[in-house]
Amino acid sequence: MNKRHPLDELFKQQLGNAFAPVADYMWERIARVRQERRQRRLVLFSGLTSIAAVGLAIILLVQPQPLLQHFPMANPTEEIAEAQPWSNAGVTLPSAIARPIQVTVPKIKAPTMASAAAVTVAKERDQSLNQVNREKAASLSTKMAVKKQIEPAVVPELGRIALTSPVVVAPGAAEPEAETNKIAGPHQRERNHAVTLLPGKAVALDNIADVRLFASHSPRCASFTNPFFHFDAELLTGPAYAQQLLRAKTTESSNHLQLREKSESAGVSYTIGGRIAAVTNTGLGFRTGVQFTQINDRFKFQVGSRMDVSTLFGPNGEIVGQDTVYTDGYQASRTNKLKFVEIPLLLSYEKQVGKVRVGAHAGAFLNLIFDTEGAIFSPATEMPIAIGQLGDRDVLPIFNQQASASWYGSLSVAYNLHSRYSLLAEPYFKTYPRALSTDDYVLQQNYWMVGLQVGLRMRL
Amino acid sequence: MTEKELIKGCIREDAPCQQALFEHYAGKMMAVCTRYARHRLEAEDILQEAFVKVFDNLKQFEFKGSFEGWIRRIVVNTALKHHQRKYFSNEQIAVENFPDMPTEPMAYATLGEKELLAMIARLPEGYRVVFNLYAIEGYSHREIADMLAIQESTSRSQLVKARKLLQVQLEKLQRVAI
Numbered sequence: 001m002n003k004r005h006p007l008d009e010l011f012k013q014q015l016g017n018a019f020a021p022v023a024d025y026m027w028e029r030i031a032r033v034r035q036e037r038r039q040r041r042l043v044l045f046s047g048l049t050s051i052a053a054v055g056l057a058i059i060l061l062v063q064p065q066p067l068l069q070h071f072p073m074a075n076p077t078e079e080i081a082e083a084q085p086w087s088n089a090g091v092t093l094p095s096a097i098a099r100p101i102q103v104t105v106p107k108i109k110a111p112t113m114a115s116a117a118a119v120t121v122a123k124e125r126d127q128s129l130n131q132v133n134r135e136k137a138a139s140l141s142t143k144m145a146v147k148k149q150i151e152p153a154v155v156p157e158l159g160r161i162a163l164t165s166p167v168v169v170a171p172g173a174a175e176p177e178a179e180t181n182k183i184a185g186p187h188q189r190e191r192n193h194a195v196t197l198l199p200g201k202a203v204a205l206d207n208i209a210d211v212r213l214f215a216s217h218s219p220r221c222a223s224f225t226n227p228f229f230h231f232d233a234e235l236l237t238g239p240a241y242a243q244q245l246l247r248a249k250t251t252e253s254s255n256h257l258q259l260r261e262k263s264e265s266a267g268v269s270y271t272i273g274g275r276i277a278a279v280t281n282t283g284l285g286f287r288t289g290v291q292f293t294q295i296n297d298r299f300k301f302q303v304g305s306r307m308d309v310s311t312l313f314g315p316n317g318e319i320v321g322q323d324t325v326y327t328d329g330y331q332a333s334r335t336n337k338l339k340f341v342e343i344p345l346l347l348s349y350e351k352q353v354g355k356v357r358v359g360a361h362a363g364a365f366l367n368l369i370f371d372t373e374g375a376i377f378s379p380a381t382e383m384p385i386a387i388g389q390l391g392d393r394d395v396l397p398i399f400n401q402q403a404s405a406s407w408y409g410s411l412s413v414a415y416n417l418h419s420r421y422s423l424l425a426e427p428y429f430k431t432y433p434r435a436l437s438t439d440d441y442v443l444q445q446n447y448w449m450v451g452l453q454v455g456l457r458m459r460l
Numbered sequence: 461m462t463e464k465e466l467i468k469g470c471i472r473e474d475a476p477c478q479q480a481l482f483e484h485y486a487g488k489m490m491a492v493c494t495r496y497a498r499h500r501l502e503a504e505d506i507l508q509e510a511f512v513k514v515f516d517n518l519k520q521f522e523f524k525g526s527f528e529g530w531i532r533r534i535v536v537n538t539a540l541k542h543h544q545r546k547y548f549s550n551e552q553i554a555v556e557n558f559p560d561m562p563t564e565p566m567a568y569a570t571l572g573e574k575e576l577l578a579m580i581a582r583l584p585e586g587y588r589v590v591f592n593l594y595a596i597e598g599y600s601h602r603e604i605a606d607m608l609a610i611q612e613s614t615s616r617s618q619l620v621k622a623r624k625l626l627q628v629q630l631e632k633l634q635r636v637a638i
Contacts (some may be wrong), residue, residue: 008595018573019487310628
């Protein structure tokens with residue numbers, strides 16, 4: 001049973017597979033639009049890829065190498081040389097230790113101690129070192145006795161040394177053989193070598209202040225930061241207030257200006273983006289990245305009431321009644337959106353104040369993509385009309401295809417959460433000095449905006 | 461060249477294949493666009509946007525089902541999107557660019573595509589979209605409600621009102637013909 005309405009059937013039969021003539025230029029239009037979109041995508045892709053590649057290259061190129069002097073024991077030659085004062089303290093270094101660089105250094109740095117020869121050499125070195133330790137400990141005990149008489153307060157600090165240095169903790173006593181003969185990993189070996197020599201420095205010093213300095217010394221970790229500048233990555237987003245500036249180009253357009261000023265108001269705009277910053281140790285820096293900005297304006301208009309009356313006729317042409325469709329008038333609004341994808345090019349100055357890093361930034365934003373949608377009162381009919389950009393069809397093209405560059409100034413405050421991460425707040429001011437509107441449009445339309453961006457800064 | 465070869469040629473971005481495909485389906489799809497648009501210029505915009513989407517997304521066609529149906533769905537969706545976006549176009553153009561109601565007497569049965577299209581074009585925006593989707597494309601009220609983000613009952617009432625207005629127009633024509 002066919003439940004379809006006869007009217008539906010009629011239209012379905014007649015129009016379901018209908019043909020309509022197509023203008024000759026349609027294929028050219030489609031091909032051109034596709035070509036333009038491909039080009040636009042290519043430009044966007046190239047821009048983003050270039051930024052990513054440059055960012056990656058910078059990160060990889062400036063990846064700093066650890067500096068040897070940052071390790072507790074970087075150059076055994078120097079340490080052995082520094083150990084020479086032992087001879088002044090009555091300690092004679094065995095010949096094996098007097099020239100350790102030929103034997104010990106390569107083994108210490110070697111990642112594995114697999115070969116039997118290496119093990120033998122290491123044992124010999126350890127035994128020699130233990131012998132030295134014992135002698136040093138004996139000397140230390142003598143020195144300690146003297147120091148105790150001079151400054152009893154030093155004892156607790158020397159006690160702390162003893163915790164980290166088995167040589168010092170038991171003056172005169174030998175280190176257990178089992179431990180000294182054990183083949184340690186490269187890291188342990190370095191440490192063992194270091195602690196063996198470090199007390200010597202302290203004991204050799206007669207100045208109590210120097211002893212105290214030594215006692216409170218903790219080995220520094222290797223620093224991997226670039227000594228000249230560092231890189232930060234920043235993710236920022238936040239609300240903004242954007243004020244449109246309208247100027248009439250002719251006296252005739254002043255009515256249209258008033259109509260627009262009365263019907264349009266600023267909405268809540270926003271930005272979101274990411275930046276990479278290169279900051280020198282002096283605090284000067286350069287920032288770039290990608291930022292999306294959307295400016296929102298409210299357009300309010302009155303939709304008038306409407307009554308459609310249709311006369312209904314009977315089969316013989318007589319009037320059988322009237323059908324009335326009534327639409328109430330109401331206040332309607334629409335959001336006009338201006339969307340920008342921009343590349344910031346900013347110069348910065350930053351200063352660390354405790355846990356907070358404050359900065360000032362200024363520069364330009366280059367426009368990559370500009371898109372608009374919305375409606376205004378038509379200058380001709382004073383009725384709502386869709387607006388767009390040059391080249392758009394079926395709209396009033398009041399905006400250029402590309403937006404001009406904008407100027408940007410901001411202050412930033414970054415609160416350090418962690419050694420690498422900071423919370424960031426950045427109030428800013430931005431202005432578009434050149435008109436976004438076309439030359440043909442009767443008004444000149446510019447914008448300025450203020451906003452607050454908040455986000456995260458990460459030290460790279 | 462078969463339809464499958466033509467599609468594969470389009471996927472390879474072969475320009476002659478793309479033009480051939482466009483010319484094959486453009487007439488039918490232009491008729492669909494005309495039913496949803498208020499005037500010819502808008503119909504051309506919808507057709508352009510729809511075919512750009514067709515060529516961009518041709519790789520997603522899995523050669524299952526009717527290719528014409530696949531294109532038609534894209535055209536209808538584009539038309540609906542266009543309808544929501546271009547809310548403020550000048551309504552006067554719609555009247556100017558569509559043929560006027562026939563002035564010479566004609567019988568009910570002899571109503572052609574042009575006249576029926578003109579009758580649809582005279583429907584208010586919402587009525588026209590719902591009538592097109594339900595009566596000609598064959599979508600259910602539930603599907604229409606989802607597509608237009610309206611209540612199912614709204615879709616039903618819009619359809620009833622659209623039929624009513626079309627009925628009036630048809631009867632006027634009949635009366636003139638008699």
